[in-house]
Amino acid sequence: MSIPPPPESQGPSTPYNPYAPPPEDAPGTPQPQPPYGAQPQSPYAPYPQDPQPPYAPYGPQPYQPWNQGYSPYNHPAPLNGMSVAALVLGILCCVPGAGLVLGLIGLNQTGKRGERGRGMAVTGIVLSAFGLVLWAFGVAGAASGFFDDVETGGGSSASASPGKGQCFDAPSGSLEGMAYDFDVVSCAGEHDGEVFAVVRLSGGSYPGDKKVTATADDRCYALQDSYAMDGWAVPDDVDIYYVTPTEQSWSLGDREITCVFGNRDEEAGLPGGSLRNDASTLDADQVAYLKAAHVLNAALDSAPDAQYVEDDLPGHKAWAGRVSAALTAQTALLEGRQWPDAAAKPVADLVKDLRKAQRQWAKAAGAADADEFYGHYDKGAELIDPHLSVTARKALGLATTPPPYEEDDGSGDSGGGDTGLEV
Structure with a gap:
């Protein structure tokens, strides 16, 4: 777009410029000739064949051409609405999926339309992606509650599995079968179970139910003495339960075996008071x-x-x-x-x-x-x-009632198996 010349002034003429070409209609003025082989060029015509503009100015120019029209100031490009929406949703983290999608759309539109808001779109994408990661971890944490019962019981916490020393209630009232969550409660009152150890497994692929069961059986029975050092102080009706990951929860990152004290009658609970007796409670x-x-x-x-x-x-x-x-x-x-x-x-x-x-x-x-x-x-x-x-x-000051001797039927005087001797 060519810039129109300023209106003709009735005042004094343009100051003398020895290098400015005289007007074409000046009589008797010789016109300069281009060098041999060159075509006449117009200062505003990009191609030699374009005709001379009707108002081609000469001498000092009052304005410089602008890229976006005739204005002494450059109007800013419009702000992209998708980018703004992506930034808002990214900050609020309320709908991270929508914020991510809007951010990608806004990023594409700012590139094609020349609109502003590219930084907003990128920020919205980053924040929304972070929100999605947090959401995914939340889902995985909830899914890790899908523990499978192995041999005698199972369960998990809705927010996190109970840790060592914590007591809990199973919503179903039983430590048998499938359990989807644990309700952590105070050990001072009646409760269904008390966690005495947590075993962390390793490995990429699920080792199988039998191997997980065998590991839980070996590790939990071996670790009971480190939590309840005085076995005589553990009531006779207390048994060992453990919770293991299923193949499904394993795929979501669950690698923990939770070892639990519970009543031998899986429908009954434990009385108030912790069974813990170790260096933290003994002299x-x-x-x-x-x-x-x-x-x-x-x-x-x-x-x-x-x-x-x-x-x-x-x-x-x-x-x-x-x-x-x-x-x-x-x-x-x-x-x-x-x-x-x-x-x-x-x-x-x-x-x-x-x-x-x-x-x-x-x-x-x-x-x-x-x-x-x-x-x-x-x-x-x-x-x-x-x-x-x-x-x-x-x-x-230790317990003085020996645990009962549980002898297998038909063991006789073999000396094998569980001797029932504990000092």
Whole structure:
């Protein structure tokens, strides 16, 4: 678009410019000729063939041409509405999906139409994408509540699985079957379960129900003593439950096994009060005694699977050797500590019995046949009878009621399986 010349002035003429061409209609004025081979050029004509504009000015020019029309000021491009909407939705994070879509549309339109708002569109896209990520994590967290019951129970929290030391209620009132959420409650009142350990699994693909079940069974039963160090203080009707991830929740990032104390009757609950008794609730002498006792208990729990000694004499002899070594370690721990005056003599008397038991278990480990094994096993078992430790426990302020001896039917005097001995 050409710029129109200023209106003709009635005042003085343009000052003399020796380099300005004279008017074409001046009589007798020679016209300059272009060099050889060149075409005449107009200062405003982009191509040689264009005709001379009717008002081609000469001399000093009062205005410079503008790209967007005849105006001494450049009007700003319009603001893109999609970009504005994307920015608002991105800041509010109320509808992150809509904010992301509007931001992409606005970004495209600003490029095609030359409109302003590109920065707004980019900011809206970033904020909306962040909002979508938070929303996705929220969905994954809720979906992680889809835990599967393995063997005896299961559940999860609607917001997060209960942590170690927390008590909860199952909305269904049962720790059996599928559970979709946990209601965390105070341990002071009645509750359905108490979490005593959380095990984190690893791996990319789901290992399968059987492997997850086996892992939960092994880890939860091994970890119960670290939370409830004094097994005698755990009520007889308390059992171990655990919650494991399903294949579906695994795909959403669930990798936790939750180990839980609950009532043996899955429809019943636990009375008020936490079952936790560890270094956070016990004194140093109590912890030292229980740590020594756990050395022997771990060895006793490693009995072979064979029900009768005759079925696996080498396995039972190896087990007796582990018990003998544990008794040696236990007596060393008990003798190596300075006990309070009230507990010094009861602990010393207990150590004497443990030393006698160690010799019998060592002889059982070297038995030539099953009959010889039984003879030494019976004597050794009598010397580590739980009732022999009641006096020392009472002096230390620990529980004094031994847990019941649960013997498998038909086990006889085999010595295999669960011995029921715990000091």
